[in-house]
Amino acid sequence: MALISEHADPMGAAIYDYHKYGIADVLRVFSSQFEEDEIPVSDLFRDLEDMPELEQVALKMAHGRILDVGAGSGCHSLALKKMGKGSVAIDISPLSVEVMQDRGLDARLVNLYDEDFSEQFDTVLMLMNGTGIIGNLDNIPTFFARLDHILAPGGSLLIDSSDLRYLFEEEDGSLMIDLADDYYGQLDYQMQYRNIIGESFDWLYLDFNTLAYYAEECGFTAELVHEGDHYDYLARITRA
Numbered sequence: 001m002a003l004i005s006e007h008a009d010p011m012g013a014a015i016y017d018y019h020k021y022g023i024a025d026v027l028r029v030f031s032s033q034f035e036e037d038e039i040p041v042s043d044l045f046r047d048l049e050d051m052p053e054l055e056q057v058a059l060k061m062a063h064g065r066i067l068d069v070g071a072g073s074g075c076h077s078l079a080l081k082k083m084g085k086g087s088v089a090i091d092i093s094p095l096s097v098e099v100m101q102d103r104g105l106d107a108r109l110v111n112l113y114d115e116d117f118s119e120q121f122d123t124v125l126m127l128m129n130g131t132g133i134i135g136n137l138d139n140i141p142t143f144f145a146r147l148d149h150i151l152a153p154g155g156s157l158l159i160d161s162s163d164l165r166y167l168f169e170e171e172d173g174s175l176m177i178d179l180a181d182d183y184y185g186q187l188d189y190q191m192q193y194r195n196i197i198g199e200s201f202d203w204l205y206l207d208f209n210t211l212a213y214y215a216e217e218c219g220f221t222a223e224l225v226h227e228g229d230h231y232d233y234l235a236r237i238t239r240a
């Protein structure tokens with residue numbers, strides 16, 4: 001998916017409504033692996049105080065020239081701004097970018113994988129299951145190649161994810177995972193807002209060890225910075 005079409009941008013439409021009217025309809029999420037779910041749109045507009053601790057830690061650590069990847073409503077960039085730190089926010093959702101610009105942010109309609117985007121940053125932020133944007137395991141080398149292009153010398157990526165193993169754990173702690181299947185964190189998602197249905201896309205959850213393994217394969221080092229209460233964590237990735 002290069003950029004999202006303005007007419008098939010369910011999350012952007014939800015963000016747009018919430019920004020404009022202070023309220024939004026239900027944002028539905030479908031997956032072939034799971035039951036239908038919902039994303040509370042107000043959560044996408046969370047303030048610093050309402051953010052999970054690992055996001056607050058990431059924002060405190062961010063410094064220098066900062067890139068907020070997949071910035072959504074711009075909640076992290078706005079929190080950074082309040083802390084006196086500037087950032088560039090990118091997203092593939094035209095409506096989200098419009099909202100972020102309206103909120104006074106330096107927001108651009110850019111796909112992280114677009115090689116024309118070659119500015120360099122000291123801190124790259126990818127939050128709210130930031131590994132999602134990697135999509136699937138096969139795309140990991142491409143992701144790290146892009147990271148290598150946009151990270152300034154000495155720069156770091158702050159990225160969060162969760163280990164989805166708890167979804168497959170039996171009561172006795174054993175895992176109900178078929179080793180012949182794809183990695184258990186590899187999901188497909190599709191969203192709907194009102195009558196707007198987006199395209200289906202791959203969304204990757206990575207446990208820390210798997211992330212660290214691939215980071216090393218690609219010439220980077222991953223460090224576990226903070227662990228949340230529910231199999232979630234924040235990692236800092238730098239060039240090895």
Ligand code: SAH
Pocket residue numbers: 011043044069070071072073074075090091092093096110111112113127128133
């Ligand atoms: N970081 C925000 C939003 C997370 S939702 C928050 O924490 O609230 C993920 C966002 O990433 C969506 O807005 C989606 O449009 C965007 N996105 C997905 N793939 C992308 C890509 N390749 N490049 C840039 N943004 C992307």
